[in-house]
Amino acid sequence: MCGTLDQYLSSFARIRVDRSRGSWTALTNRASPYKPFLLLSILDHIASGQITKNFIEPSFELTETFQEYIALLPHNDRKASMSYPFYHLESSDFWEMIPRFGEEHRKGRSISSMKRLRELYLGARFNKDLFMLLQMEHAREKLRAVLVQTYFSPAIQPTIWQQSMINCGSTKYAFGLLGTSEVDAGYLLRANAAECAAKVRDQGFRKAIVRLYAHRCALCGIKMLTSEGRTVVDAAHIIPFSENRNDHPTNGMALCKLCHWSFDEGLMSVDTHYDVMVSPAVKKDPNLPGHILTLSDRPIFRPTESRFWPAQESFAWHRKQRFRKRD
Template sequence: MPITEKYQKSFTHLNRAPGRVWTPATKKKAPHKPLLLLALLDLFAQGHIQTNFIELTPDLSDLFTLYWSRIVLPGQKSSVAFPFFFLRSEGFWHLVPVPEKEQVLASTKSISTVGQLRDIALGARLDDELFALLQNENNREMLRAALITAHFSEDVHPALIEQGAVNAEAFDYSLRLYEKAHGKIGDKEEKYKPAVRDQGFRRAIVNAYGHRCALCGIRMLTPDGHTVVDAAHIVPWSESHNDDISNGMALCRLCHWTFDEGMLGVRNDYTVITSPLLVRNTNVPGFLLNLADRPIIGPPERDLWPALESLVHHRKRFRLRS
């Protein structure tokens, strides 16, 4: 049997548990494995996987979650660790044990969190033949079509195909934002769908700041790779139509809201301003008051720091005194 046909068959006949919780959209079977494989195909297309070793990265978790949200009912959640572990039953997916945990991994029957999986597995390795196959775009698209056709109803095929296209364009957009920040490309106007722009801007900002809030410094990732920070525009998109990395900061949810409301700002020397509004009425701002005059935590690359003109615009808008 030709190699392409072998793995097309493997991707088409994944072992999936049936259950009442699953809708006709997933053919009344668990969608975890095909969704993880769709996310994996995206990472190969983006050039993230250069060697035959698959890690549980935030990027993989984000892509899995994006596909999940397109076809699973709101409120149903799952961990990327679940299919990452159970794909080992398919024959082409081989978990790599943590040293001295080989027997523990072999005897483990089920896991439900990334933390549990990381205790016993470093990641996964594909069949060498499959890894070589995935280097080719045509092969990836053939396997993508096999996953979507075999495991999902026709009415959700367009949503899954669209999500794959959005993921690819958002990755390209985030690269363009980096190239522009480093002066490698100009200001040529290119139109992107809102979903592409939002995802690409978020990826660029969150990665530039290393998942750390520029104002308070908090950095937290859930075991599944979900981050505490948002990608915040300094001058709102509605006013500026500007997704430059220098018009953004990674901010935790509290600092994001407080910044957008004009109760926090940043001076031209990159120190934090706190507004008197923080302590108005019955406010109890807690640690936010301690941010006054502290330097922000910017990206390691100076080219990616906030633009002074954006910070000035924000201060003027809210009449923040430097």
């Protein structure tokens, strides 16, 4: 298809979606929101500079953005997999799947998981003229508007618009923290106007830290991701943001849920040599600290670039203000 913006607006408004009776609520106009959410996620990644070429990879980052939209739906008990809309969007006239070499003969096989999708396909591409239109903000925002207005009720549309702003703003904020671009003040101003500046900062800090540590816990080294893009690590401030309003990566670490809680509670810290400290308090009855005790005196895992290593000044604050030196 070689189309104009008006033709693609029409195509976006006529995407084939599941309308099984009783499966979907009025918020999504009684239809599946998965394909619209996928397209909105891709538009966010194009707007924020994460996608610069006409190749849409089913990446963990794209999956995470897709899940941010899914989380907007109240009482959503479905295990939403991005594999379904990613694969079945090929029924539209603007989307082409790209099979892996040697897997072309399997095209058309059922795809039920992200693992299976990545095994058979490299990704997908838009029609060339559509991708060119998506590089232009005015065209991209018109296409975004038709998705929001066609597939979602007025009751949830403002929430979706806000999430789009948070997604784009937080990525630009993360790029600024990593020094790959300037922090986009315009996005932060718009976020302030929409009362979501804190979410932009929180999500941006998380993106920067998780990327630097490649989803690995700095204290115990565990790294676990689901095929749907969920990670075991959080982005933790060393000195709480409320204390010094410092989101720089040197005031953060990626920590698994247990290490994050232990660090915040002062049961773990880091010494001047970047080795793990474990408080004597963890051995107090009735605790059963398990592997936490084995982490004592082990070096922490740090980003590849030393300029992003956690600051010793931050650890000094934590040892003084949080770490439990006694049981």
